[in-house]
Ligand SMILES: *[C@@H]1O[C@H](CO)[C@@H](O)[C@H](O)[C@H]1NC(C)=O
């Protein structure tokens with residue numbers, strides 16, 4: 001279903017003559033407040049925490065230092081789930097689900113390789129995101145959010161040792 005829709009979207013874009021590489025994708029409805037965060041120079045993502053109310057992700061926090069908490073976007077209500085990275089482990093792809101009300105799941109693929117999951121597989125919309133340059137890793141994210149939930153997420157990619165980030169593409 002999802003793949004068919006994605007293919008149709010690509011076909012339509014191809015007919016319109018626009019590039020078939022989709023960039024700058026927010027996954028989910030891009031409404032509410034927007035905030036972006038990315039790893040400072042010399043730092044890597046150490047963990048990503050989400051806060052859940054029922055099955056909806058209502059808050060998200062990216063951490064770049066084991067001893068210091070990052071800023072929380074959205075709310076800290078409800079249950080917590082954490083994806084924790086080990087040293088020298090980097091995220092190389094992300095995928096998941098969302099509903100019209102909120103983001104519901106993020107599955108991170110790392111270079112170990114292994115998959116780390118936060119949230120639940122609910123909602124009939126699926127997404128996936130990859131860096132355009134396969135040597136790049138996840139360096140940050142932008143989210144749009146309201147009190148009731150993290151509405152959408154855009155992943156930011158960059159080289160391991162740089163603080164410069166780029167948009168990826170959907171797969
Ligand atoms: C960040 O990742 C790179 C590549 O794995 C590693 O060389 C570096 O030591 C890491 N930085 C920190 C602060 O852990």
Ligand SMILES: *[C@@H]1O[C@H](CO)[C@@H](O)[C@H](O)[C@H]1NC(C)=O
Pocket residue numbers: 159160161
């Ligand atoms: C990042 O820096 C570390 C340590 O200086 C180095 O070992 C590693 O190869 C670098 N990674 C990239 C992708 O340049």
